[in-house]
Amino acid sequence: MRRSDPPDPSVDTDRSASGIRCPYCEGTNTNREHPKGPSLCRSMHFCHDCEEPFEALR
Amino acid sequence: MPDNPSPSVESPDEPQTGYCPYTQYEYERDGTADDLPATGESARGLKRSVWEALYEVEDPEMPISVVDLGLIYGVEIEADHVLVEMTLTYTGCPAREMLLSDVQSAVEAVEDVEDCSVRLVWTPEWSLEFITEDGANALESFGVSVP
Numbered sequence: 001m002r003r004s005d006p007p008d009p010s011v012d013t014d015r016s017a018s019g020i021r022c023p024y025c026e027g028t029n030t031n032r033e034h035p036k037g038p039s040l041c042r043s044m045h046f047c048h049d050c051e052e053p054f055e056a057l058r
Numbered sequence: 059m060p061d062n063p064s065p066s067v068e069s070p071d072e073p074q075t076g077y078c079p080y081t082q083y084e085y086e087r088d089g090t091a092d093d094l095p096a097t098g099e100s101a102r103g104l105k106r107s108v109w110e111a112l113y114e115v116e117d118p119e120m121p122i123s124v125v126d127l128g129l130i131y132g133v134e135i136e137a138d139h140v141l142v143e144m145t146l147t148y149t150g151c152p153a154r155e156m157l158l159s160d161v162q163s164a165v166e167a168v169e170d171v172e173d174c175s176v177r178l179v180w181t182p183e184w185s186l187e188f189i190t191e192d193g194a195n196a197l198e199s200f201g202v203s204v205p
Contacts, residue, residue, distance in 0.1 A: 041147040
């Protein structure tokens with residue numbers, strides 16, 4: 001696959017990588033830990049405010 | 059340089075190969091999704107009943123209906139035949155067969171509906187913006203953030 005091709009959406013991992021609102025404490029001091037989550041439409045994040053991992057739809 | 063340069067178009071004629079053949083990756087981001095998601099707000103009568111049945115169909119992993127998730131693109135009714143147009147969040151969604159058959163049987167369970175066919179479409183591409191406010195709230199309570 002040529003690099004100049006548009007990225008496959010499944011590996012388009014740049015979107016919304018940090019600052020996602022934590023569903024537990026509503027903090028936004030968060031980071032994405034991994035682009036893939038328990039299902040294809042979710043990614044794994046970590047909240048530094050409440051120190052909980054959470055999922056986000058992607 | 060002009061103040062408002064026209065957006066550049068990236069080789070629209072170049073055939074796309076190597077990706078999922080079911081997906082149209084090149085699409086207009088603006089304008090095509092104005093009437094989506096379809097939520098059946100103005101539906102009356104039999105159509106109303108069909109939409110209510112669709113609201114009962116939930117994602118297999120999350121407490122959100124396929125309507126609130128923004129998967130339903132339209133409902134058409136001809137006599138007692140129903141056609142539902144829907145998409146999935148992801149072309150490779152492992153719940154594809156489950157969701158399609160859940161939608162079909164939910165609609166066919168509606169009184170006065172003879173049969174229902176479900177047409178899977180990928181254009182316009184589903185996006186997070188299609189999730190309704192109710193849906194986003196349900197997901198956040200469940201522990202899934204909706205950016």
